Amino acid sequence: MSTSLSPKRTVAELKELRSFTADENGAQRVAFTPKWVETRGWLRKKLEALPVEVHTDAAGNLWATLRGASDRALLLGGHMDSVPNGGWLDGCLNVLAALEVLRRIATQYHGKPPITVRLVDWADEEGARFGKSLFGSSACSGTLNMDEARRLKDKDGVSLPDALNKVGVDFECVKESGAELKNAGAYLELHIEQGPVLLDLDLPLGAVLGTFGVERHAITFHGQAAHSGSTPMNRRKDAFLAAAKMSSEIYRIAERSHGGVCTIGSCTTKPGIVTSVVAECTITLDQRHLDKAALGRMLQEAKGASERFAAEGNVRVSWARLWQIEPVLFNPELIEMCSESIAEICGKTLRLPSGPLHDAAEVARAGVPTVMMFVQSLYGISHNKIEDTKEEHLEMCVTAFDKLAEKTLQWLSERGL
Numbered sequence: 241m242s243t244s245l246s247p248k249r250t251v252a253e254l255k256e257l258r259s260f261t262a263d264e265n266g267a268q269r270v271a272f273t274p275k276w277v278e279t280r281g282w283l284r285k286k287l288e289a290l291p292v293e294v295h296t297d298a299a300g301n302l303w304a305t306l307r308g309a310s311d312r313a314l315l316l317g318g319h320m321d322s323v324p325n326g327g328w329l330d331g332c333l334n335v336l337a338a339l340e341v342l343r344r345i346a347t348q349y350h351g352k353p354p355i356t357v358r359l360v361d362w363a364d365e366e367g368a369r370f371g372k373s374l375f376g377s378s379a380c381s382g383t384l385n386m387d388e389a390r391r392l393k394d395k396d397g398v399s400l401p402d403a404l405n406k407v408g409v410d411f412e413c414v415k416e417s418g419a420e421l422k423n424a425g426a427y428l429e430l431h432i433e434q435g436p437v438l439l440d441l442d443l444p445l446g447a448v449l450g451t452f453g454v455e456r457h458a459i460t461f462h463g464q465a466a467h468s469g470s471t472p473m474n475r476r477k478d479a480f481l482a483a484a485k486m487s488s489e490i491y492r493i494a495e496r497s498h499g500g501v502c503t504i505g506s507c508t509t510k511p512g513i514v515t516s517v518v519a520e521c522t523i524t525l526d527q528r529h530l531d532k533a534a535l536g537r538m539l540q541e542a543k544g545a546s547e548r549f550a551a552e553g554n555v556r557v558s559w560a561r562l563w564q565i566e567p568v569l570f571n572p573e574l575i576e577m578c579s580e581s582i583a584e585i586c587g588k589t590l591r592l593p594s595g596p597l598h599d600a601a602e603v604a605r606a607g608v609p610t611v612m613m614f615v616q617s618l619y620g621i622s623h624n625k626i627e628d629t630k631e632e633h634l635e636m637c638v639t640a641f642d643k644l645a646e647k648t649l650q651w652l653s654e655r656g657l
């Protein structure tokens with residue numbers, strides 16, 4: 241094995257990136273903005289030193305291709321864009337670690353590895369400006385809803401198609417980027433965990449099993465407005481009381497689900513005045529689980545509970561689905577190789593699901609064998625300027641990710657694909 245891998249260089253490059261893309265409030269690499277374009281230019285400069293072909297696809301994703309003996313390709317991906325006031329590692333850690341791995345592979349195989357190796361920087365993973373996450377990867381995987389995306393506008397009224405046009409992307413053609421996955425044999429993505437699981441277990445790295453499926457609903461309880469002074473307690477049709485009972489119930493539902501999470505993220509009441517019983521109360525419910533059947537049970541239990549609470553309070557309940565996605569499971573052989581790579585570097589490993597969605601989920605949905613590696617997040621926090629990871633863990637993750645890339649490269653060439 242070549243020793244040309246330099247995890248310290250990755251840390252230095254992350255700091256270099258931070259020096260011109262962050263201000264006192266955090267990272268400002270929002271997709272399709274001048275700062276993001278500048279970031280891409282900086283990345284292209286780094287890639288120029290390598291024997292790679294660089295191009296941007298129909299959806300604005302940036303690809304760097306190191307041609308190998310076979311067209312079959314190992315893909316390493318991440319995203320350079322950030323949320324406004326974001327952290328210094330989310331997304332770009334993956335791209336810069338992949339860059340380092342690409343350097344090692346190019347050196348070790350004298351510019352010609354047994355299979356093709358490609359780095360991808362997905363466009364607009366965060367969806368910070370238009371509210372649509374995973375834009376570039378969902379265009380590439382073919383799951384992007386064109387009618388929905390065509391109507392998206394930012395807070396200044398600029399449409400997504402117009403913003404794309406400014407960076408040279410024709411919205412109507414974005415799905416042509418799917419051609420990039422034609423020879424894809426495997427996709428690997430390293431990411432900060434963005435949660436506290438590894439931190440609480442004092443583990444630097446973990447292998448990701450897949451991304452949670454999500455059920456997102458608005459639940460409305462319909463009662464009756466009544467004077468807060470003249471209406472006896474036993475005569476009320478209090479929509480808020482029924483909704484409030486859901487608050488503690490979702491904790492019991494999550495507990496019974498073994499590994500799922502539930503959140504009531506918003507609550508609005510009508511008429512919403514201090515002197516009236518609540519006539520109408522709408523709460524949002526977000527439920528997530530890695531297991532499809534378990535997620536289905538969580539949803540049924542929530543529906544059952546809402547009907548029970550409605551009946552108890554003499555009110556009515558209605559449900560409206562806001563959004564839904566099935567769980568995405570990663571490739572078992574790649575999960576195994578990811579665990580092995582981690583164990584070789586830090587002795588112990590953990591397999592864990594991902595709560596947030598990632599570009600990796602889109603690539604897996606397109607049928608490409610996929611796995612992610614997580615590195616511990618300090619404070620369990622991201623999308624915040626305090627987002628951080630210990631430098632020794634950053635170096636470890638680059639080394640472990642490189643091992644995973646090499647194992648996958650061998651795996652793909654042995655399979656003769």
Ligand SMILES: [Zn+2]
Nearest residue numbers: 330331365431
């Ligand atoms: Zn990210």
